[in-house]
Amino acid sequence: MAVKWDIGQPCTWYDVQTELPAAAEVVVIGGGVIGSAIARELTKYTPDVVILEKENDVADGTSKANNAMVHSGMGEEFGTLKQRLNVKGNAMYDDFVRGLNVEFWRNGMLVLFAPRSLGAEITANMTPEQVHEALAVNIPGLLLQDGVKKGIPGQRLVEREELFQLEPYVNPDTFVAVLDPTYGIVNPYKLTIALAENAVMNGARVVLNTLVTDVLVEKGSVSAVVTNRGTVKARYVVNAAGLFADEVARMVGDDSFKIHPRKGATLLFDKDLVGGLVRHSIAMARIPPDPHTKGGGAFPTVDGNIQFGATATEVDDKYDTSITAEEIERMLDRYPYMVPGFPTSAVISAFTGVRAPTGEEDFVIGPVEGAAGFVNAAGMQSPALASSPAIAEMVVEILHEMGVSSERREGWSGERPVCPIFSRMSSKDRESLIKGDERWGHVVCRCETVTEAEVANAIHGIIPATTMDAIKRRTRVGMGRCQGGFCGPRVAAILARELSIPVTAVTKDGEGSELFCCDTKVLLTEMV
Amino acid sequence: MRRLKPDCAVIGSGPAGLAAALAAWDAGLKKVVLIERDLELGGILPQCIHDGFGSIVFKETLTGPEYAQRFIDRLAGTGVEVLLDTMVLDLGADRKISAVSAAHGVVEIEPKSVVLAMGCRERTRHNVLIPGFRPAGVITAGLAQRWINIEGLMPGRRVVVLGSGDIGMIMARRFCLEGAEVEGVYELMDHPGGLTRNRVQCLDNFDIPLHLSHTVTFIHGRKRVMGVSVAAVDEAMKPVAQTERFIPCDTLMLSVGLIPENELSRKAGVELDEITGGPVVDDTMHTSVPGIFACGNVVNVYDLVDYVTQTAETAGRGAAAWVQAGGPEPQPRIRVLPGRNVSYVVPQYVTSLEREVNFYFRVEHPEKAVIARVSAGEEVLARKKAKMVRPPEMVRARAKPREFAAGAEVSEIIVDVVGADTAIEGAGDE
Numbered sequence A: 001m002a003v004k005w006d007i008g009q010p011c012t013w014y015d016v017q018t019e020l021p022a023a024a025e026v027v028v029i030g031g032g033v034i035g036s037a038i039a040r041e042l043t044k045y046t047p048d049v050v051i052l053e054k055e056n057d058v059a060d061g062t063s064k065a066n067n068a069m070v071h072s073g074m075g076e077e078f079g080t081l082k083q084r085l086n087v088k089g090n091a092m093y094d095d096f097v098r099g100l101n102v103e104f105w106r107n108g109m110l111v112l113f114a115p116r117s118l119g120a121e122i123t124a125n126m127t128p129e130q131v132h133e134a135l136a137v138n139i140p141g142l143l144l145q146d147g148v149k150k151g152i153p154g155q156r157l158v159e160r161e162e163l164f165q166l167e168p169y170v171n172p173d174t175f176v177a178v179l180d181p182t183y184g185i186v187n188p189y190k191l192t193i194a195l196a197e198n199a200v201m202n203g204a205r206v207v208l209n210t211l212v213t214d215v216l217v218e219k220g221s222v223s224a225v226v227t228n229r230g231t232v233k234a235r236y237v238v239n240a241a242g243l244f245a246d247e248v249a250r251m252v253g254d255d256s257f258k259i260h261p262r263k264g265a266t267l268l269f270d271k272d273l274v275g276g277l278v279r280h281s282i283a284m285a286r287i288p289p290d291p292h293t294k295g296g297g298a299f300p301t302v303d304g305n306i307q308f309g310a311t312a313t314e315v316d317d318k319y320d321t322s323i324t325a326e327e328i329e330r331m332l333d334r335y336p337y338m339v340p341g342f343p344t345s346a347v348i349s350a351f352t353g354v355r356a357p358t359g360e361e362d363f364v365i366g367p368v369e370g371a372a373g374f375v376n377a378a379g380m381q382s383p384a385l386a387s388s389p390a391i392a393e394m395v396v397e398i399l400h401e402m403g404v405s406s407e408r409r410e411g412w413s414g415e416r417p418v419c420p421i422f423s424r425m426s427s428k429d430r431e432s433l434i435k436g437d438e439r440w441g442h443v444v445c446r447c448e449t450v451t452e453a454e455v456a457n458a459i460h461g462i463i464p465a466t467t468m469d470a471i472k473r474r475t476r477v478g479m480g481r482c483q484g485g486f487c488g489p490r491v492a493a494i495l496a497r498e499l500s501i502p503v504t505a506v507t508k509d510g511e512g513s514e515l516f517c518c519d520t521k522v523l524l525t526e527m528v
Numbered sequence B: 001m002r003r004l005k006p007d008c009a010v011i012g013s014g015p016a017g018l019a020a021a022l023a024a025w026d027a028g029l030k031k032v033v034l035i036e037r038d039l040e041l042g043g044i045l046p047q048c049i050h051d052g053f054g055s056i057v058f059k060e061t062l063t064g065p066e067y068a069q070r071f072i073d074r075l076a077g078t079g080v081e082v083l084l085d086t087m088v089l090d091l092g093a094d095r096k097i098s099a100v101s102a103a104h105g106v107v108e109i110e111p112k113s114v115v116l117a118m119g120c121r122e123r124t125r126h127n128v129l130i131p132g133f134r135p136a137g138v139i140t141a142g143l144a145q146r147w148i149n150i151e152g153l154m155p156g157r158r159v160v161v162l163g164s165g166d167i168g169m170i171m172a173r174r175f176c177l178e179g180a181e182v183e184g185v186y187e188l189m190d191h192p193g194g195l196t197r198n199r200v201q202c203l204d205n206f207d208i209p210l211h212l213s214h215t216v217t218f219i220h221g222r223k224r225v226m227g228v229s230v231a232a233v234d235e236a237m238k239p240v241a242q243t244e245r246f247i248p249c250d251t252l253m254l255s256v257g258l259i260p261e262n263e264l265s266r267k268a269g270v271e272l273d274e275i276t277g278g279p280v281v282d283d284t285m286h287t288s289v290p291g292i293f294a295c296g297n298v299v300n301v302y303d304l305v306d307y308v309t310q311t312a313e314t315a316g317r318g319a320a321a322w323v324q325a326g327g328p329e330p331q332p333r334i335r336v337l338p339g340r341n342v343s344y345v346v347p348q349y350v351t352s353l354e355r356e357v358n359f360y361f362r363v364e365h366p367e368k369a370v371i372a373r374v375s376a377g378e379e380v381l382a383r384k385k386a387k388m389v390r391p392p393e394m395v396r397a398r399a400k401p402r403e404f405a406a407g408a409e410v411s412e413i414i415v416d417v418v419g420a421d422t423a424i425e426g427a428g429d430e
């Protein structure tokens, strides 16, 4: 479903209450896609919901750095919670994003069966005919059967001729492919921001820069949430703390699971140079699976770029969002095989997210014994983004059972208007906006064509953007091929002006990430 | 909405755009429009406050702003219309330009000819895939130059520089002059990336060490750069693990190359050269799309602004002549090919040898005591002696107008570099 952009509607500047409230019916810990989806779903029943987020913005954890795919459930082991919620969540997606004005479409997934799909250790004892039989018939057949069992609609085999019509650039040695038409791509950080903003429009609050340090339990029920900024009384607490969900669970005595961080690096390519080279998400079957690139492939993004990713590396540090030389090498070795001739020099960005799996490798959703009112939404590794509508629904059902009203509030609206987006407008619309406000005529980002007005709107949005990265997530400034070389000075100046702070206080992503040490000449005076 | 129908529209007002607009005007075009997205004219030059501009064109060395000002002053005496704060968003093969500005709203331009002069942009850390975190404090040299020289802001106190391009070396010195510490400059290649004069004046004179055959292997720091790992590289340019060491710093400044900015050219369907990254042009700077000309760093990264100015004057004159001739069909062209020890040549085509033609090219590897030649079959069109040629320093060879136009039919021109002793007899040295 392509989004229709409403142009010319007035863009409201919000002045939202962001103080820590003394009490709330439900506190949601964590402003990732999961916390935001749950909060929004909750507002259908109660407005008294608060999201507490330790960072300066929502979508500042794993929800900003992933492969943005709405999987079908194909890749998950049959019968697991994540498999079931994935199949369900995927089917809910169109309704989920309706009204939010977030890019989402079902571009479909093609799983290639190519010579490298079978490891050399396996093919060593096979004749070429056997290899062909396995890769063109048997294994794809098993995948399709598995799909039927899981209830994934529409999967089918695609023979070579059709494959190269659909995707002319994929590996010409491919035997066959399996098409899964329900796969989609979404903008994950915009989705998270939209969910949180829509929750706010329906009465919830989002309080940023607030670290939950304890959850108090009295007489077997949660009573309050302690933060670095004070305490909030709460009857219900949802643990959507992503990588830190095990630590939050332990606050109420639940040590039934442990999160072991597993990072994934992704390369992003220039849309002008690679856009349209593949339109479906492209993956390749691999037996045995490569533990370091599980599920990876070449995936288009909703903005027209293509990404290669992601790697899978177990790490000790939950904050390890680095990319290593080996990871880069592995990606450049593995993925171009699926799309030979891919111009790998067109990389414009590389980023890393950290998955939050438990030892059992499944979602952990449910109440905790001895802490009534507390619900875990943990173990949120892939496909949690894809499953998020179903996860939110499940968590809210549990909360209903615990006592949160299950009566739909009147006046709830899933509509979340967005400010106009200059790059997608017609000349006529541009003209009329510039007439009304000349900041629409100042293009501050040359690569993505973003105007000063859009930057200002982001800063004064429902969830205000107060850092360079937060503005980037909302407007795309700095996401193009020059990576902020041109727009950096302009955006920093606008941010300083709108927040009434000196430019030297502007940060990339919160305290400690200041862009400047001082004004010029200051270091010289320090020297004498 | 504003609509314009000029004889020539020049996109970009750096030294290339300024000189092209002036040349088109001087050649007699009545309506010339110069479009610039910034608030002032001059392109990159206003932030280049060091000297070293103009030694060929003006026979003196000026700062960037001074160099630009000479053209801006001349422009004031012409009827060239200047649109500042105006961003060109689209260009078609039919030369239609769509731009926006705060003052005029949407601007639609239907020019008879176009000169592309959008300059270039810097390669980023991702273009060279430096491993590590993505903290604040990783900046390109040109951006650092803008922050310090225009905005008055210091990006950091202790700087490591990767890449020894000219801007990197100039900015290393600038950081020193501002009281910051520059730990060193690390260069992947076994030779400096920029001009020798910059190495001496910017690094040696400021005791900034230059580490050749080294690279940054990791960027540390989650929020702000806390340091970088560096290592020597082997012959295959791979880091040698045993040589890796950590350097504490708060800033990593990159000077790892420039890329011609050709998004608009691509939209218009202009043929681009894979090696230069810019449009394929002929000796009048005409691109593959009729009526669209190009000059300056959008064509190829020239090291010297003087060369930029020269190509721009050619482009401006070329556009004027094409318009005045009523937009003739493309003429047959002679292909120009790189020969021995030449990586590429601009222009890639020549339409006529009856005019003077400047050939700009780079060598593949350093070589001493050479002669650069431009030849058509047996005939040597230009030759130039050089004590030393190096890849970072562009070479220019000028072919004088051929005296007898009825010379032998030329099908191909070769530009090559040969040892001084193997050179053959031919046209006089430049």
Ligand SMILES: Cc1cc2nc3c(=O)[nH]c(=O)nc-3n(C[C@H](O)[C@H](O)[C@H](O)COP(=O)(O)OP(=O)(O)OC[C@H]3O[C@@H](n4cnc5c(N)ncnc54)[C@H](O)[C@@H]3O)c2cc1C
Pocket (backbone or CB within 6 Å): A029, A030, A031, A032, A033, A034, A035, A052, A053, A054, A055, A058, A059, A060, A061, A062, A063, A064, A065, A066, A067, A068, A069, A070, A071, A210, A211, A212, A213, A240, A241, A242, A243, A244, A245, A248, A262, A263, A264, A265, A266, A310, A352, A353, A354, A355, A380, A381, A382, A383, A384, A385, A386, A387
């Ligand atoms: C490389 C990679 C690729 C992926 N690709 C896909 C994909 O294509 N499709 C898909 O469905 N899924 C994918 N995933 C998984 C998906 O991104 C995550 O499962 C999902 O984003 C998790 O959302 P979350 O809200 O649980 O976590 P997060 O987004 O991390 O949000 C948790 C939030 O809680 C906050 N928080 C933590 N502790 C506290 C505290 N004590 N107090 C206050 N706030 C706290 C954090 O700051 C954070 O903002 C991928 C993941 C990775 C790493």
Ligand SMILES: Cc1cc2nc3c(=O)[nH]c(=O)nc-3n(C[C@H](O)[C@H](O)[C@H](O)COP(=O)(O)OP(=O)(O)OC[C@H]3O[C@@H](n4cnc5c(N)ncnc54)[C@H](O)[C@@H]3O)c2cc1C
Pocket (backbone or CB within 6 Å): B011, B012, B013, B014, B015, B016, B017, B035, B036, B037, B038, B042, B043, B044, B045, B048, B050, B051, B052, B053, B054, B086, B087, B088, B089, B117, B118, B119, B120, B141, B142, B145, B166, B167, B261, B264, B295, B296, B297, B298, B302, B303, B304, B305, B306, B308
């Ligand atoms: C940081 C830096 C330092 C340098 N230092 C030296 C030196 O010391 N000595 C020397 O001889 N040379 C130096 N050079 C090289 C020299 O300055 C350049 O070769 C020269 O400026 C290139 O001129 P140009 O007109 O092609 O491009 P630029 O000067 O970059 O001008 C291009 C102009 O086009 C405008 N533009 C681009 N796209 C659009 C659009 N879509 N719409 C409207 N306008 C647009 C830009 O805003 C810009 O003003 C330096 C170059 C750089 C980048």
